[in-house]
Amino acid sequence: MINTLKVTATSAIELTPKQAEIIVNAVEKKNTHGTKIELSQVVDPSVIAGIKITIGSEQIDATVITKLEKLQTQLRENI
Numbered sequence: 815m816i817n818t819l820k821v822t823a824t825s826a827i828e829l830t831p832k833q834a835e836i837i838v839n840a841v842e843k844k845n846t847h848g849t850k851i852e853l854s855q856v857v858d859p860s861v862i863a864g865i866k867i868t869i870g871s872e873q874i875d876a877t878v879i880t881k882l883e884k885l886q887t888q889l890r891e892n893i
Contacts, residue, residue, distance in 0.1 A: 817849045824856040824866040824877075841869060 821841055823829060829837070838851045845851070862878040 817847070818852050819845060819849045819869065821851055821853045822856060822868040823853060824858050824861060824868070826857070826859050826861050826863055828857055829855055829865075837867065 819841070821837065823834070823837055834853055834855070838853050841851050860879060862882075864877040864879075864881075866877050866880075867874045
């Protein structure tokens with residue numbers, strides 16, 4: 815029985831097939847158990863740009879909105 819790992823990619827615009835393939839390949843390289851990768855896409859214009867990838871309970875957030883929020887927090891703390 816092949817297990818399935820659900821991966822969600824959230825971006826401001828729909829990923830191209832090539833971009834989706836790159837994400838699946840990257841997750842497969844980290845996954846050495848032969849698990850099938852099931853990628854679902856979420857389009858959320860509020861992320862502005864970049865991508866957020868959720869793999870199980872792990873999240874990789876490289877969105878512009880998150881970077882701007884972190885910058886705003888740093889500015890508030892330093893002023």
